[in-house]
Amino acid sequence: MLDETNMHITVKLFATLVRFNNGSKSGKPFEIELPDGSLVKDLIDLLKIPPQETHVVFINNIIEEHDSKLKDGDVVGLFPPVGGG
Amino acid sequence: MTVFRHILWGYELTYPDNWTHQRVQDADAFAAVVEALDPYYLGEDAGQLLVRGEWNWARQSIEPLWNRHIGMLAGMLGAKEVGSAPWKIGEATGLEVEIVLPKKDNQRLWTGILMRDFRVLHFMVTHPKEVREQFEPVATKLISSLRFPARILGIKVSREGVPLPPGYTAVDPKSILPDISDPEQWRAYSGADGIGALQAFYLREIPIHNWDIAEYVPFPGSSDLGFARFQLRRDNKQITLGIMPGEISEKMISSSPANVVFKMSDLDAG
Numbered sequence: 001m002l003d004e005t006n007m008h009i010t011v012k013l014f015a016t017l018v019r020f021n022n023g024s025k026s027g028k029p030f031e032i033e034l035p036d037g038s039l040v041k042d043l044i045d046l047l048k049i050p051p052q053e054t055h056v057v058f059i060n061n062i063i064e065e066h067d068s069k070l071k072d073g074d075v076v077g078l079f080p081p082v083g084g085g
Numbered sequence: 086m087t088v089f090r091h092i093l094w095g096y097e098l099t100y101p102d103n104w105t106h107q108r109v110q111d112a113d114a115f116a117a118v119v120e121a122l123d124p125y126y127l128g129e130d131a132g133q134l135l136v137r138g139e140w141n142w143a144r145q146s147i148e149p150l151w152n153r154h155i156g157m158l159a160g161m162l163g164a165k166e167v168g169s170a171p172w173k174i175g176e177a178t179g180l181e182v183e184i185v186l187p188k189k190d191n192q193r194l195w196t197g198i199l200m201r202d203f204r205v206l207h208f209m210v211t212h213p214k215e216v217r218e219q220f221e222p223v224a225t226k227l228i229s230s231l232r233f234p235a236r237i238l239g240i241k242v243s244r245e246g247v248p249l250p251p252g253y254t255a256v257d258p259k260s261i262l263p264d265i266s267d268p269e270q271w272r273a274y275s276g277a278d279g280i281g282a283l284q285a286f287y288l289r290e291i292p293i294h295n296w297d298i299a300e301y302v303p304f305p306g307s308s309d310l311g312f313a314r315f316q317l318r319r320d321n322k323q324i325t326l327g328i329m330p331g332e333i334s335e336k337m338i339s340s341s342p343a344n345v346v347f348k349m350s351d352l353d354a355g
Contacts, residue, residue, distance in 0.1 A: 015300055027297040027318060055144070056203075061292035062235045063202055079298060081142075 006033045007072040009043060014079045020049045027077075034070065041066040043076060055081040089113070092237055092251050093282035094138035094204055095289055099230035101223065111279055112137040112207075115227060117220075124192075124211055132212030132220035134227060139205040140281025142303040147200050151180045154198055154207055162194065163187050174231045177201040181208075193217060201233050204285055240290055243272060245349055247317070247324060248290040250283055252276050253345060261329060261344050273346045275331075280304055280343035283328045284313050291317055296324070304328070312343075321352045 010029045011021075018026050034043060040057050044066065057064050058077035070076070089106050090097040091113065100106065100115050107114050107122055114122050117130040124133070141150065151169060159167050164184045172181040181197030195210040208228060212220045241249045258271035265271055284303060291298055300316035302308045313328040326347040 012297065014298060026299045055142075056288070058292050061295075063289060065202070077292065077297070079301065 005036055007036055007038065007070060007074075008032075009034055009070055009072075010075040011043065011047070012075065012077045013047075014077060016080045017049060017053065017078055020047050029075070036072075038070050039066070040064065040068050040070060040076065043070065044078070047078075049078065053080050054078045089115070090234075090237060091136075091138070092240070093278055093286040094206070095233055095237060095285060096138075096201075096204075096206065097230075097232050097234060098136070098227055100227050104223075109135065111282075117223075127213055129216060129219070131216050132210070132224065134224050135207075135209045137207045138279075138282055138285070139207065140203060140279075140284055140303075141200065141205045142203050142284070142306065144203065147179055147198065150200070150205055151198055155182070155184075155196070158184060158194075158196060158209075162190075164194070172197050172199065174199060174229060175233070177206070177231065177233065179205075191215075197228075199231070203288070204233075206231075236293060240294075242294060245272070245322075245324065245347075246294060246296075246319070247272075247326065247347055248287070248294050249274060250276060250278060250286050250345065252278070256344075258346060261346055267348075270350070271346060271348050273344065275344050277342045280313060280328050280330055280341055283343055283345065287315055287326065287328070291315065295319060299323075304330075318352070323350045323352050324348065325350070 009032050011032050012027050012029050013021050014026050018024055044051055044054050056079040059068060059074050086099045087102050088097055088099050104115055104117055105119050112135045114133055114135050116122050116133040120126045121131050121133050155167050164186050167184055169180040169182045172179045177199040179197060179199035184194045186192055186194055191213050192211050193214055197208045199206045210224050243249055253274040253276035256273050256275045258268045258273040261273045296317040296319045298315055299318045302310050302314040304313035315326040317324040324347050328343050328345055331342040331344055
């Protein structure tokens with residue numbers, strides 16, 4: 001049974017950040033549960049990603065900031081400072 | 086009132102219907118009459134606002150950007166007593182100041198910079214001292230109307246679904262990449278906008294058009310690639326998109342005009 005005080009967020013990690021999800025394919029979505037009222041930085045903490053490694057945050061395809069508030073059903077994309085070379 | 090929307094930098098300003106807007110090199114100029122875009126014009130409707138965007142992928146803090154901006158202006162204009170005050174419009178934050186010009190100069194000069202995510206906007210207002218009462222309230226209102234809409238409608242896309250910057254026209258890919266052996270896999274678009282503005286455009290528009298950014302190499306940046314590169318993925322399609330400086334020179338900066346090229350490939354093709 002789902003905990004109604006939690007939100008369900010779909011996360012996509014790109015480029016070098018995939019190592020924080022067992023090295024799965026870049027951009028492959030996975031779901032994570034967070035308490036209501038959580039911010040992007042709480043999600044980043046939960047994933048144990050150093051904040052400086054998340055250079056761009058997309059929420060539902062819009063660029064947002066680390067202190068943006070999340071809501072149930074959001075799709076969050078995290079991107080490092082430089083991906084590729 | 087008329088809304089000016091900068092599709093690449095993704096901001097909008099609202100200016101009076103009887104004012105004029107013109108692009109001046111890599112900046113956008115607003116004035117009551119076209120003649121006022123000449124800084125030496127002294128009519129009663131003199132005065133102008135210039136806005137210029139800068140790409141700040143490194144998220145450099147506002148202070149060094151401000152010091153560079155103000156140092157350049159002060160040096161050019163022989164200005165003194167250059168300080169700064171915090172400035173904020175919506176979620177954009179920055180610094181502003183009225184620059185004290187030499188007494189022989191009859192102009193007032195106000196400048197400021199605002200930062201929002203990876204974008205920095207430089208503002209400069211100049212007008213003869215005599216027109217301050219008329220000009221200043223209008224310019225203040227214009228600047229205060231600054232907005233960064235999350236979505237800008239009406240962006241054109243290529244047949245492959247890649248967003249295209251306004252004013253860019255399709256050209257022969259070999260005219261930009263003479264060494265490619267598979268020109269049929271490439272698309273190329275030529276235009277006059279800066280590589281910084283184009284990166285701002287693509288970073289915003291690519292996800293909105295349902296492409297994942299699998300890789301991004303910014304320019305300027307730590308890579309020695311010499312251009313900006315995005316790798317986009319959607320389903321089993323991959324597009325490698327390059328934003329290439331129109332001409333290579335030692336003074337190449339993020340406002341240098343750039344072209345857009347991309348290559349299509351199928352991820353299943355191996």
